[in-house]
Every structure is written in C-alpha cells, then in structure tokens.
Amino acid sequence: MNLNINIVVLLVVSFTLLTCFVTGTLAQQPVACPGYQVSNLQTTSYGYTADLAMITAGPYGNSVKALTLYVVFHTQQIIQVKIVDAANERWQVPFVNQMGALPTSKPNLIDYTIRFAQTQFGFSITRVSTGEVIFNTSPPSNCSTNGLIFSEYYLEITNQFPQSNPNIYGLGERAAPLRLQNNFTYTIWNRDQATPLNLNVYGSHPFYLNLNPNGDAHGVFLLNSNAMDIVMQPNSLTYKVVGGVFDFYFFMGPSPASVIQQYTQVIGTPYMPSYWSLGWHQCRWGYKSVNESKTVAENYAKYGIPLETMWNDIDYMDVYQDFTLDPVNFAPEDMTSYVGWLHTRNQHYIMIIDPGIHMNDSYEAYGQLLENGAFIQQPNGVAANGVVWPGSTIFPDFFNPNIQDFWYVQLEKFHQTVPFDGVWIDMNEVSNFCSGNCAPVSQSGDQVGSYPNNPPYLPGGLPLDTKTLDMSSIQFGNVSYYNSHNLYGYTEGVVTANSVISLLNQRPTVISRSTFPGTGKHHAHWLGDNQSTYASMALSIPGILNMNMFGIGLVGADICGLQGDTTAQLCARWIQLGNFYPFSRSHNNNDTIPQEPYVFGPEVINITINSINNKYTLLPYYYTLFYLAHAQGDTIVRPLFFEYPADPNTFALDSQFLVGPSLMVSPVLTENATSVDVYFPQDIWYDYFNGSRVDLSQGNSLTLAAPLDVINVHLRGGAILPTQPTADYQVPDGGIPITTNISRTLPFTLIVALNANGSASGELYLDDGITLETYENKKYSLLQFNAGTDGSSTVTIQLTVVNTGFDMSSLIVDKVVVYGVPIIVTTVNVNGTPYTTLTYSSTLQTLTIESLALPLTSSFTIQYSN
Numbered sequence: 001m002n003l004n005i006n007i008v009v010l011l012v013v014s015f016t017l018l019t020c021f022v023t024g025t026l027a028q029q030p031v032a033c034p035g036y037q038v039s040n041l042q043t044t045s046y047g048y049t050a051d052l053a054m055i056t057a058g059p060y061g062n063s064v065k066a067l068t069l070y071v072v073f074h075t076q077q078i079i080q081v082k083i084v085d086a087a088n089e090r091w092q093v094p095f096v097n098q099m100g101a102l103p104t105s106k107p108n109l110i111d112y113t114i115r116f117a118q119t120q121f122g123f124s125i126t127r128v129s130t131g132e133v134i135f136n137t138s139p140p141s142n143c144s145t146n147g148l149i150f151s152e153y154y155l156e157i158t159n160q161f162p163q164s165n166p167n168i169y170g171l172g173e174r175a176a177p178l179r180l181q182n183n184f185t186y187t188i189w190n191r192d193q194a195t196p197l198n199l200n201v202y203g204s205h206p207f208y209l210n211l212n213p214n215g216d217a218h219g220v221f222l223l224n225s226n227a228m229d230i231v232m233q234p235n236s237l238t239y240k241v242v243g244g245v246f247d248f249y250f251f252m253g254p255s256p257a258s259v260i261q262q263y264t265q266v267i268g269t270p271y272m273p274s275y276w277s278l279g280w281h282q283c284r285w286g287y288k289s290v291n292e293s294k295t296v297a298e299n300y301a302k303y304g305i306p307l308e309t310m311w312n313d314i315d316y317m318d319v320y321q322d323f324t325l326d327p328v329n330f331a332p333e334d335m336t337s338y339v340g341w342l343h344t345r346n347q348h349y350i351m352i353i354d355p356g357i358h359m360n361d362s363y364e365a366y367g368q369l370l371e372n373g374a375f376i377q378q379p380n381g382v383a384a385n386g387v388v389w390p391g392s393t394i395f396p397d398f399f400n401p402n403i404q405d406f407w408y409v410q411l412e413k414f415h416q417t418v419p420f421d422g423v424w425i426d427m428n429e430v431s432n433f434c435s436g437n438c439a440p441v442s443q444s445g446d447q448v449g450s451y452p453n454n455p456p457y458l459p460g461g462l463p464l465d466t467k468t469l470d471m472s473s474i475q476f477g478n479v480s481y482y483n484s485h486n487l488y489g490y491t492e493g494v495v496t497a498n499s500v501i502s503l504l505n506q507r508p509t510v511i512s513r514s515t516f517p518g519t520g521k522h523h524a525h526w527l528g529d530n531q532s533t534y535a536s537m538a539l540s541i542p543g544i545l546n547m548n549m550f551g552i553g554l555v556g557a558d559i560c561g562l563q564g565d566t567t568a569q570l571c572a573r574w575i576q577l578g579n580f581y582p583f584s585r586s587h588n589n590n591d592t593i594p595q596e597p598y599v600f601g602p603e604v605i606n607i608t609i610n611s612i613n614n615k616y617t618l619l620p621y622y623y624t625l626f627y628l629a630h631a632q633g634d635t636i637v638r639p640l641f642f643e644y645p646a647d648p649n650t651f652a653l654d655s656q657f658l659v660g661p662s663l664m665v666s667p668v669l670t671e672n673a674t675s676v677d678v679y680f681p682q683d684i685w686y687d688y689f690n691g692s693r694v695d696l697s698q699g700n701s702l703t704l705a706a707p708l709d710v711i712n713v714h715l716r717g718g719a720i721l722p723t724q725p726t727a728d729y730q731v732p733d734g735g736i737p738i739t740t741n742i743s744r745t746l747p748f749t750l751i752v753a754l755n756a757n758g759s760a761s762g763e764l765y766l767d768d769g770i771t772l773e774t775y776e777n778k779k780y781s782l783l784q785f786n787a788g789t790d791g792s793s794t795v796t797i798q799l800t801v802v803n804t805g806f807d808m809s810s811l812i813v814d815k816v817v818v819y820g821v822p823i824i825v826t827t828v829n830v831n832g833t834p835y836t837t838l839t840y841s842s843t844l845q846t847l848t849i850e851s852l853a854l855p856l857t858s859s860f861t862i863q864y865s866n
C-alpha cells in the first residue's frame with residue numbers, strides 16, 4: 001500500500017497547526033535534554049528544509065547553534081534526512097553516493113511518512129502500509145536519552161525503538177554473530193586487529209537492517225566516515241559520532257532483499273567479477289621462493305586437485321618493499337617464467353601490495369612518490385609516517401588525483417616482469433605497527449593526548465591513532481585524516497582497480513582488506529586474519545553474509561584458518577564450506593604447518609577435489625547471481641531470513657546460509673561431529689546431490705548424517721539451477737586438472753526442483769567472463785528456464801532465450817534432472833519428438849533425461865507424463 005504525495009502535503013499542513021505531534025505529551029514538557037527547536041519548515045520540490053536552533057547544548061562544548069535540515073524523497077522507498085551546520089562547511093563523505101543530483105520532483109508514490117516534533121526537535125519515519133515506526137528521534141520526556149546534539153567534535157542522535165530487542169543486523173566490520181546483541185556498543189572505526197569478537201576491525205559499514213517479526217524489514221544507512229559508537233540498548237540505538245554531519249538514508253524494503261537493493265541504489269551495486277576469480281585460490285605467507293610456489297602448483301596437478309590461482313604474500317618482495325622482488329628467492333627472470341608458466345595452464349597469479357612506501361633513498365618508488373607529491377602529510381607539509389613491514393614508511397594519498405599516475409606506473413613496471421592477473425591490497429586501514437608519526441626518522445611534532453587523536457568523546461575507548469596514522473595528518477584538498485581514515489582502503493581499492501583496468505583492459509580482480517560502503521561496486525574483500533579454529537570457521541558465515549548485505553558480493557574467509565596450526569579434519573570441513581563462499585581461497589600464516597589440501601593425505605584430497613568440482617559445477621548459478629547483484633543489488637549469499645522473513649527460527653540462524661534464493665548450505669562446524677542439526681524453513685526441500693525429498697513430517701529441525709566426506713546441501717522446490725558438471729572431466733595427457741577456462745565450455749545440466757504446484761524457474765547469464773561492462777553493453781546472453789503443468793499430468797520444461805549478446809553456439813544442455821516427480825514417467829517429448837534416453841528413480845522420485853545435446857542458442861520444450 002502506498003501513500004499519495006498529496007496526503008503528505010496534508011501532514012505538512014497539520015504540522016504548521018500543531019507544535020508537536022510525535023508524542024502528544026512532549027509539547028508540554030519543559031525543554032530539558034540537549035536539543036534543538038525547529039522553525040521555517042519549507043516544502044521543496046524534493047521534500048523539506050527547515051532551520052534548527054539550539055536550545056540546550058551538548059556535553060562536549062562548541063555546540064553548533066544553527067543547523068539546516070534537508071529531507072529528500074528520493075524514491076518510493078528511499079528517503080534521506082540530512083542535518084548540517086547552517087553556517088560552516090563540515091566534512092562530508094565524497095564519492096560514495098550514487099544517487100546523483102537532488103531530484104527535481106517527488107516520487108508519485110511513497111511508502112513512508114516523515115513527521116517532526118518542533119519544540120524538542122525530533123523526526124519520525126513511519127511505514128505507511130502498517131503504521132510501523134521505523135525511526136524516531138524524539139527523546140522520552142524524562143530525557144533518559146538526549147535529543148539531537150551537534151557540536152564540533154561530537155554528534156549524537158538516538159532512535160527510540162517501538163518494540164524492545166528488535167532484530168538488528170549489520171554495523172560492521174566485525175567478527176560477530178549474525179543477529180546483533182541488543183545491549184552492546186558497536187564501534188565503527190577501521191582498525192587492523194585480528195578479528196576479536198564483536199570489536200571494530202578493518203572496514204566501516206554504518207548500515208543496519210532491522211527485521212520486524214512480522215516479516216517487514218527496513219534499512220538505515222548513516223553516510224559518515226568519522227569514528228563512531230553505536231550504542232544498542234533494548235529500546236534504543238544511539239549514534240555517537242566524532243565528526244562530519246548526519247546524513248541518513250532510510251530504506252523501506254519491505255523484504256530484506258529489497259532493503260539491500262535499495263541500499264545499493266545509494267552506494268552502488270556489486271561489480272561483475274572476473275569469472276576466474278570464482279575459482280579455487282591457494283595462498284600462504286611462507287612460500288619462501290618462486291620454486292616453492294611453483295612446487296605447490298605442481299603438487300596440485302600431481303594430486304589431481306583443480307587450482308585456478310596461485311598467490312604470494314609479502315615473501316616475494318625485496319626487504320618487504322612494494323613493487324620489488326627478492327633478488328635471490330624470487331629472481332625477476334624466475335618470476336617472469338613462473339607466472340608465464342601458470343598462464344600457459346590457464347591459471348592466474350595474484351600478489352600482495354601494501355600501501356606503505358619504505359623511506360629508503362635507494363628505493364625507486366620512494367623517490368618517485370616524494371617527487372609526485374601525492375603522499376599523506378603532516379600539518380607542516382612533511383610526509384606523515386609509520387612503521388610497517390619494511391620499516392619506516394610514508395603513505396600514498398589516494399585522494400590526490402596525481403596518485404593514479406604514480407600507482408599505475410609502479411604496477412605497470414612491475415607487471416612487465418611479473419604479469420600478474422590481480423592485486424591483493426592489505427594493511428590499508430591504514431595499519432601501522434606503532435601509533436602516529438612513529439617512524440624512527442620522524443620529524444613529527446606529535447600532539448599526543450589531545451584532539452585530534454583523543455577527541456572529547458572517544459569511540460571504542462582507544463586513541464584514534466592507535467596502530468594507525470596520526471589524526472592530524474592531511475590528505476589532498478586539506479582533508480583531515482581524522483575525517484578520511486575510514487576511506488583509505490576504499491580509495492586505494494578504487495585507484496588500484498582503475499590501474500588494473502588501464503593495464504589489462506579487463507575486469508579488475510582486486511581483493512582489499514579495508515572496505516567502506518561502495519567498495520563492492522569496485523572490488524572484493526576477504527575477511528582478514530582469522531584463526532585455524534572451528535569457532536573462526538563458524539564466524540566466517542555471518543562474516544560473508546554481512547558483507548553481502550553491505551553490497552560486497554565477492555567475499556570469503558581464509559579457508560583452513562590463518563593463525564595457528566590447522567588440522568586435517570578442520571581443513572576438510574572448511575574446504576567443504578569454503579567452496580560455497582563466493583570467493584574461495586586457502587590462506588595460511590608464516591609460522592604454521594602447511595595446509596595445502598594434499599598434505600593431509602588421500603581422504604582430504606578426495607574431499608577437496610569433490611568440493612572444488614562442486615563449486616565449479618555451480619559456477620553458472622553463482623555467476624548468474626553476480627549478474628543479479630550487479631543489475632539490481634541482490635546478494636550472492638544470504639541469511640535464511642532473507643527468504644523466510646516471517647519465520648522467527650531464522651532470525652538468529654547463522655550456522656546455515658543460502659546461496660541465492662534456493663541453495664541451502666548446512667556445514668559441520670564442530671570437531672568430530674558426524675551429524676549436523678539442520679533447520680528447514682517450511683517449504684519443499686531436496687537433497688541437492690541426489691534429489692531425494694526431505695521428509696518434514698516429524699518437524700522442521702532434523703539431525704542429518706554428516707560423515708567427514710559429506711556437506712549437507714539442499715535445494716528448494718521451485719528452482720531451476722543451471723550447472724556445468726566437472727567431475728567427469730578427463731585431464732588430457734600432460735594436462736592439469738580442470739580450470740574455469742575449461743569448466744565454462746562444458747555441457748550444461750539443468751536441475752529442476754519442483755515446488756508444491758509442480759513448477760520451477762531459473763535463469764542463466766553468460767558472457768565472456770572478463771570483458772568490462774558486458775552487462776552495460778549488452779554483450780551477454782540471458783536464458784530463462786520454466787517448468788510447470790497446465791493442470792494436466794504433463795509437465796513442460798522450457799528454455800527461452802532472452803538476450804543473445806554473447807556467442808553461445810558451442811554450448812549445449814545435455815542433461816535435465818527433475819527432482820520431485822511422483823509419477824512413473826513413461827513418455828518424454830523433446831521439441832515434440834518422443835525421446836527415450838531417460839531414467840526414472842521411484843526411490844528418489846527423480847527423472848533424468850540424458851544425451852540431449854540441445855543448443856543454448858534456441859528455445860526448447862521438454863514434456864513428460866506418465
């Protein structure tokens with residue numbers, strides 16, 4: 001149900017008549033809590049503006065006396081509320097917002113109303129269809145929380161929840177259970193710390209999704225890059241922010257999926273990754289030579305394990321200096337031939353780059369950066385510094401337009417020797433081994449103990465420069481690092497991605513540790529430093545789900561764990577799970593036992609081969625999900641509540657997840673377990689691997705067998721999955737196990753999982769997997785699959801070709817497997833002609849039709865009946 005704009009105009013009229021109508025009693029209260037008074041409310045072409053005058057100051061001094069309120073009705077479901085200093089410019093986040101210029105008119109339909117309380121300023125946003133209050137900043141009359149506070153280094157605003165203990169998700173980045181605690185202070189501030197539970201880590205995402213138990217969801221995004229605490233109480237959520245402005249976007253949903261679609265309208269939808277980046281990646285810190293790296297790739301082949309990409313951590317560098325090679329262990333000529341060798345096998349190479357540039361007069365990049373001038377500075381113009389792997393370093397300023405040239409030139413020169421395929425950017429929070437301008441060669445006039453490192457309110461309780469740069473540092477445009485710190489990784493990622501695009505004229509494969517809203521539009525992320533523990537493996541699930549809610553589709557955790565020694569069993573379980581992450585990379589720390597899958601013997605090798613084959617088999621489905629993410633802001637992996645938002649059993653469930661709408665993964669997350677407890681939302685579910693229907697007659701929670709070689713995966717009735725099975729691929733003589741280069745060419749199998757009505761649907765997106773903007777330029781093909789009955793016992797499965805911008809002439813559907821066929825099938829017609837190469841299993845109730853060789857280029861119809 002939608003509200004016509006005219007009704008909102010009526011509300012504005014009523015505003016002018018009443019002093020207050022958010023809560024009837026508020027107007028009579030003496031104004032006691034810190035806050036503002038509203039005047040001069042104006043209706044504009046896009047919403048409202050109003051003046052806010054301070055009536056009671058906040059606790060930290062320098063309160064801003066006069067503010068301006070802007071309300072922008074962007075779309076039917078997106079409303080922006082922005083509060084700025086009326087007189088003085090303050091820091092606002094550049095470049096993230098994709099909404100463009102202010103709209104010149106209001107949407108015809110809107111799903112929200114906004115109201116204002118005048119005497120003690122507050123605003124409330126209500127969902128029109130249900131009257132649900134989704135955000136209300138009017139303080140209670142006893143001032144147990146404050147009104148609006150807006151001062152030089154401290155902003156505060158509180159949202160009063162209409163119901164206690166709402167289901168809140170997001171507010172990252174952190175290692176935490178999916179459903180956030182209702183009584184905890186969530187700090188948002190980029191920090192390199194090895195993922196302690198609940199605390200702020202590498203990236204900043206001031207976005208939350210709130211799920212009403214009735215199934216309606218909404219989202220709230222605060223576009224602000226300053227340090228903040230978000231204080232969650234059972235009845236309220238308070239933003240305590242040390243700078244910038246309040247710039248809120250509200251997303252009305254009402255489904256969780258539509259909340260994320262609306263959020264990504266503001267921050268940008270996920271980019272289309274290179275197809276190969278969805279393959280299996282092997283990395284470790286501690287491949288001490290090019291020979292050792294090459295041996296790993298050879299071992300993969302020897303044991304028959306597919307491998308898409310080899311990575312190097314900082315081992316390859318000369319004295320840890322970016323864009324250099326260890327002259328002995330990673331000699332330039334050896335690296336050139338090693339990477340060339342990988343390429344002859346259609347494998348790829350990615351290496352790490354850290355932002356810190358070593359202060360070393362004999363190091364070319366240092367001299368060039370000084371000359372280029374695009375480095376972060378101290379207030380006196382000297383380069384800001386810190387200590388990272390090579391020792392004392394300075395830091396490129398990714399706000400400075402000149403940095404693109406410097407960064408590109410370094411990568412381009414390095415690429416001449418090491419023709420890498422992607423770049424891994426680490427340590428970009430910025431991470432510093434000490435705090436502030438601490439390099440031994442520093443010329444710092446340190447300001448320890450005061451603003452800006454210790455503003456009057458300190459989110460997270462630690463000085464802001466803890467293990468990062470001094471907050472008095474300055475970026476291009478006289479931007480204070482106090483304001484821009486959280487944007488460092490994001491901007492480095494954009495500049496790196498642009499450099500890779502210039503260099504390779506291909507989609508950039510750039511994986512960054514630090515992120516900000518909008519990162520997913522440009523590049524990818526991994527969850528950073530975890531541990532080789534079952535607990536860490538379990539936390540990777542909410543980790544990848546959160547990042548997908550933050551608009552970052554391509555994400556994974558270090559499979560088998562980074563810190564500490566893994567075990568064969570943990571590694572086997574993690575490889576099974578990790579091959580359902582969008583990004584699947586095994587990564588290990590320097591000083592731990594090896595964890596390449598083949599070191600654990602034949603059982604783990606088999607499990608690994610099966611797991612990778614399974615991922616590659618499903619890549620057409622994953623890739624189509626990436627298309628949907630790119631085109632409309634869908635998630636790749638999602639919590640169960642995204643598809644079952646009114647089922648309370650899903651609200652806190654993070655031991656299982658969905659890939660797209662239909663594939664449910666329920667991994668083993670505890671040591672020695674040989675079974676797993678699985679929750680099935682009310683629906684029809686099939687075992688993904690053999691098609692048997694799950695019997696839910698005894699309830700929706702089942703304990704399923706899960707011996708070490710089994711991961712439980714279920715397919716929801718109603719789905720048609722396009723797959724390219726790889727298990728039967730025969731390695732040619734002298735060849736290597738399958739890569740995505742081959743898997744992309746194999747015949748398709750359609751898995752048709754019928755729902756209660758006997759119907760199902762799905763789609764398939766195809767392009768060359770590497771060219772830029774294939775979607776935008778329509779260089780893709782799109783196929784639609786449908787299955788259903790016309791009421792008779794005949795089931796019709798159809799392929800419809802929707803778009804043909806990509807050449808599919810060599811691709812065929814060879815097999816169709818139908819799950820949930822209760823009738824014994826005797827007759828199959830393909831395009832009207834009787835067809836006999838079929839198997840019906842009455843035990844499984846599955847129908848398999850083989851050797852079809854139907855070209856993808858033309859629509860087809862398959863019918864069966866008993």
Ligand SMILES: *[C@@H]1O[C@H](CO)[C@@H](O)[C@H](O)[C@H]1NC(C)=O
Pocket residue numbers: 140141142143144235
């Ligand atoms: C203040 O009012 C709120 C809302 O009515 C109530 O929940 C809270 O307990 C009160 N706090 C105090 C300290 O009285």
Ligand SMILES: *[C@@H]1O[C@H](CO)[C@@H](O)[C@H](O)[C@H]1NC(C)=O
Pocket residue numbers: 183234
């Ligand atoms: C919230 O947490 C604080 C500190 O742990 C505790 O004192 C308080 O009782 C908690 N309140 C609720 C409602 O759980």
Ligand SMILES: *[C@@H]1O[C@H](CO)[C@@H](O)[C@H](O)[C@H]1NC(C)=O
Pocket residue numbers: 289291328329
């Ligand atoms: C790497 O291997 C090659 C030949 O296999 C050998 O010539 C070279 O010395 C080795 N390099 C190192 C650093 O071990």
Ligand SMILES: *[C@@H]1O[C@H](CO)[C@@H](O)[C@H](O)[C@H]1NC(C)=O
Pocket residue numbers: 318319321324360361362363364
């Ligand atoms: C300085 O850089 C040069 C050239 O890359 C390198 O050979 C040298 O080892 C570096 N010095 C130090 C102290 O790291």
Ligand SMILES: *[C@@H]1O[C@H](CO)[C@@H](O)[C@H](O)[C@H]1NC(C)=O
Pocket residue numbers: 478480
């Ligand atoms: C840079 O900003 C600071 C404070 O934000 C201000 O004092 C200084 O005048 C500005 N410098 C320039 C060159 O604009």
Ligand SMILES: *[C@@H]1O[C@H](CO)[C@@H](O)[C@H](O)[C@H]1NC(C)=O
Pocket residue numbers: 286590591
């Ligand atoms: C990496 O591990 C090796 C031992 O394998 C050790 O010698 C070296 O000091 C470690 N490097 C760091 C930076 O910890």
Ligand SMILES: *[C@@H]1O[C@H](CO)[C@@H](O)[C@H](O)[C@H]1NC(C)=O
Pocket residue numbers: 602603606
């Ligand atoms: C591994 O798989 C192969 C082929 O599928 C099979 O012959 C072998 O018995 C398996 N080994 C183990 C230890 O499971």
Ligand SMILES: *[C@@H]1O[C@H](CO)[C@@H](O)[C@H](O)[C@H]1NC(C)=O
Pocket residue numbers: 671672
């Ligand atoms: C798993 O089994 C091993 C070997 O029996 C044992 O040492 C270990 O304690 C068990 N772990 C758990 C969590 O029970």
Ligand SMILES: *[C@@H]1O[C@H](CO)[C@@H](O)[C@H](O)[C@H]1NC(C)=O
Pocket residue numbers: 687690691692843844
């Ligand atoms: C199909 O798979 C399920 C789950 O793994 C298993 O319980 C069932 O026995 C299998 N059915 C057949 C006929 O293999």
Ligand SMILES: *[C@@H]1O[C@H](CO)[C@@H](O)[C@H](O)[C@H]1NC(C)=O
Pocket residue numbers: 346741742744745768769
């Ligand atoms: C496989 O790799 C070869 C050589 O790099 C390339 O020419 C070909 O287009 C690739 N095939 C596919 C399907 O991507």
Ligand SMILES: CC(=O)N[C@H]1CO[C@H](CO)[C@@H](O)[C@@H]1O
Pocket residue numbers: 175194195196197529530531535536537539540563
């Ligand atoms: C996600 C995760 O498991 N994080 C762990 C990483 O390692 C530290 C200690 O090294 C643990 O405290 C974290 O819980």
